[in-house]
Amino acid sequence: MDHVLSPIMEDYIETIFELLRREQVARVSDIATRMKVTMATVTSALRKLSAKKLINYSPYSTVSLTPAGKNLAEKIVRRHEVLADFFQNVLSLPPSKVAENACRMEHQIDDLLLERLVEYIEFVKLCPNMNIKWNEKNGFRCGQDENPKKFISCEDCSKSLARNTTHGGQQMNDSIGLHELKAGGRGRIIAVSLKNPGAKRMMEMGIVRGSLVEVERIAPLGDPIDIKVKGYHLSLRKEEAKNIFIEIM
Amino acid sequence: MDHVLSPIMEDYIETIFELLRREQVARVSDIATRMKVTMATVTSALRKLSAKKLINYSPYSTVSLTPAGKNLAEKIVRRHEVLADFFQNVLSLPPSKVAENACRMEHQIDDLLLERLVEYIEFVKLCPNMNIKWNEKNGFRCGQDENPKKFISCEDCSKSLARNTTHGGQQMNDSIGLHELKAGGRGRIIAVSLKNPGAKRMMEMGIVRGSLVEVERIAPLGDPIDIKVKGYHLSLRKEEAKNIFIEIM
């Protein structure tokens, strides 16, 4: 099952995935445009990917991803997103450079490095001491707040986390439901109620107490809610979100 | 002058550079061994690199780098080192993964990203508030010191830096000469005396007051001193090092 695809073939998978996402359908011409190659090149790439059972493809028809292909695409997209997150939110790289570098580096990054980077980004975003920002004039600077706060240790953070834990299924003060956050908001997971069907998905992805959750977007009716956790993008029903308790940062 | 080499050709240049550094001479067989290809492959790569005037090469003789080739090699090595530094010292990746990822990603990283990363690494290493460490059990943690220090702002750092500046060629208290550091030590540049010939080189590389200097190695007789600044490796004479004033971190 371990398809070792070349960077270029990964790009085709990724492009198809994005097209399906945005336009519902992936046409040869669209793929060719995005990848800046001719349609002839796309056709032969599609044949190869089809042979590897990553896409459903037959001549003159539109393309779709097989479950294996979709799975792979999601991995690739996650690598891209994590790198982009780091470049944008930690290094403050300009948007064009963010995309450009993420596109090239996403094919080279190792699993362990990726997970460590996820942890690092999360830590920098969550830890109240890591108030580090970049600006054109001074480069990186820390804690430019008007009232200098005292430097607290991680122990303090985890203690405060422990105090807000659920006990026998009851959640405590200071935590709110994920559904109460608005788009763009973020918080740290305090507890995930296990009766929630979304919880299983989250567990499988290594999303646990202490993880950073960011709300990406909320659909017009407040359902579903698109969130980002550990570099994964998830879409939760409002009912599911109610069972995820977070502490606002 | 802007040779756009493929990642593979960059690897050949890098390998040749490393071989020349370590063994004084780069043989086809050695290059083949390091790159895990046959000698036939090396020969054709050498012809291509020679055509681009990056190496001096004629059949049956050993290989050397032209000035352009050496220049390029140094760029590539720097990209590698900066990435490795980040993976090792910021993300605490195990050594094997550090090398592996740096080797692949060094060909993909953009100039702006590289410089920003250099700045970031330097900031994390220098800023007294950024006491962030990784361990197997807890992941990233901050400030585990016994006596929690108060969180100071960058302003304080820069003020303390300003106070120690040279005035009319005279250096002030709290700064020592770079030559006084021992191997492995590091500090922040307070001032570089301009009469120092090494200073010109440093200026050209964007190495200024506030930069982090790390002493890599000191030769048996205390001369030369190998240092790392902004991801560059430099070899300074002891006399040159005396003209660089630093504040120990």
Added chain:
DNA sequence: AATGATTGTTTGAGTCATAAAACAAATATG
């Protein structure tokens, strides 16, 4: 339906990086 435009495919050819095999030069070593 007929026609023209659009979209997609096939074929043939080129580049790059690679190796196998045959060959050539350089270097030990008896």
Added chain:
DNA sequence: CATATTTGTTTTATGACTCAAACAATCATT
């Protein structure tokens, strides 16, 4: 020195990825 071994080169071939050009299918419009 003569020859065996090592080292390096050339030739030929392959797999990926690409395009141009010729061809084929599909779609839109009258």
